Amino acid sequence: MSIDVNATFQADTAAARRAAVTEVVDGLQGSQILAIATSVRAMVADGKSVCNLTVGDFKPSEFPVPEKLVAGIHAALEAGETNYPPSDGILELRQAIADMYTRDLGLDYGPGGVIVCSGARPVLYATWRMFTNPGDKTVSFLPAWNVGYYAHLCQTDHHFVPTGADTNFFPTVEQVKAILPDTRLIVMNSPLNPTGTVIDKDVLTGIAQAIVDENNARGDAPPVMLMWDAVYWQLTKNEHPFYSPVQLVPEIAPYVVHIDAISKGFAATGLRVGWAVLPDYLQAKMKALIGHMGAWAGRPEQIATAALLNDPEAIREYNTWIKTEIDARLDTVYGAIMDMKANGLPVDAIAPQGAIYLSFRVKLPGQSNEDIRIKLLEGAGMAVVPFQAFDLREDSGWFRISIGAVSKDELPPMLDRLRAVIQAEVTS
Ligand SMILES: Cc1ncc(COP(=O)(O)O)c(C=O)c1O
Structure with a gap:
């Protein structure tokens, strides 16, 4: 018979348990990005179609290592x-x-x-x-x-x-x-x-x-x-x-x-x-x-x-390949956002320069980044991380898009859904 170790703690209060670790560790928060990514994975497990642009990671089937x-x-x-x-x-x-x-x-x-x-x-x-x-x-x-x-x-x-x-x-x-x-x-x-x-x-x-x-x-x-x-x-x-x-x-x-x-x-x-x-x-x-x-x-x-x-030759070959794959995704997303902007929709982005990220802005007056994040997730199946997760506290409408975990095919339908969601916000 094994000992149910966790049961031995049940009489404990949450406060007592917290007191058992130092103040520094008690005050340490988990990653907000990973918390958002976990909730997105739960949606996917529920059968919802979500384009996961949250994690700063790579999907091995899309981006295998050398x-x-x-x-x-x-x-x-x-x-x-x-x-x-x-x-x-x-x-x-x-x-x-x-x-x-x-x-x-x-x-x-x-x-x-x-x-x-x-x-x-x-x-x-x-x-x-x-x-x-x-x-x-x-x-x-x-x-x-x-x-x-x-x-x-x-x-x-x-x-x-x-x-x-x-x-x-x-x-x-x-x-x-x-x-x-x-x-x-x-x-x-x-x-x-x-x-x-x-x-x-x-x-x-x-x-x-x-x-x-x-x-x-x-x-x-x-x-x-x-x-x-x-x-x-x-x-x-x-x-x-x-x-x-x-x-x-x-x-x-x-x-x-x-x-x-x-x-x-x-x-x-x-x-x-x-x-x-x-x-x-x-x-x-x-x-x-x-x-x-x-x-x-x-x-x-x-x-x-x-x-x-x-x-160096193997590095060069891999680097050329991975940058082509990254660019194909970032440029598709950036191009679509700039096209929406040119058509009067309240979105913006900064042209990609490096890494696997794109700065993406949605300007909907009176709506917090969290309101917008939920709207994009539920309306467009587009999962992104607000800049608040990177300590920029104001509701500036800026989000991080990360393309390491998505295929090129997933992007065009997601961008169509995004356009529809933003369009609906403007006309409502
Ligand atoms: C700017 C920056 N520095 C460091 C790291 C950590 O990298 P590693 O996974 O090698 O610990 C990350 C990971 O996302 C990062 O974005």
Whole structure:
């Protein structure tokens, strides 16, 4: 007979149970995006036809990972590569990542400037832990993905600086300069989740220079660090190239931690291989942190990723293919929305520049984003995520469309339904 463990808690009150965890953990919220995605999956299970544009993930049948990754993982497993990897990653993979940064970005960090872990999140969290004490001033810009959760975990004095569509939802150099004094960590991401936009090269140069100037003026006080979340860097439109701030202002190098992974560029979200690229004076500290978290990537996945990254031709071929597939979907949706706009319907969008996202706006005065979200879901079978899930609180009518989980065939009928729903709103 087994013990019904959960029954032993039943006498407990919810309040008592909450009191058993720390205030920090008690105050931590789950992902709003995943909550919306779960409700959409329930609708689909109920037999409803829903075009799921909510998750920042890929449907493997639409976006399979590179064949070389699959074959490499199988081969490594069969070769018995199943023991602990080094806590900063196997040397072969750190070298392959360093070589890729030299080859593609002209940045020579060497393997001593790389930490491998299980996806981008562990190094992202580690960066927060490395540079912030509770109460330190930290900064990010709105809308943005998940930053608030990390600020909460580290109990920092976090400042969210709102941006607007006029700057493709990136901050201006002036906004950054104004917020820099006393700041310990700035978090930025480009191509940007949720907007699908890429930061302008001149703006990034200005921001990087402002950070260098600030640090030069600080003397012995701790510098402001920049977390440069580049997980979508391989997924840009050709006319919107990706830059690391270190390429533009090399003096910023001691203050930049790049966050990267195979998750998005190779549609490999579930294989859990990510890394930080950072100055080698910080590498040993982050290695200790990742090691104690036990957040290693699996050894077979590391071996297979090294083989892939050492094959520029295979990367190029995959990258061309995945960008064509992404563009086909984003361009279809963007084109239809702009056509609706040209026909006087109250919708808008920002032309896609990178990642797998599109910023989509519905302007229905007097209706909250949540009202509109439900209307689109129930009326058009179109599931999207409001920018509130990315901490932009106002009811601005902006939504994120993510195309990683949909087929090209699903889109035209969904867009027809969307047009009908918006048309009905206008004429009612
Ligand atoms: C901007 C950004 N950074 C980091 C991550 C986390 O990536 P990973 O799944 O590799 O942890 C995501 C995932 O959606 C993301 O959108």
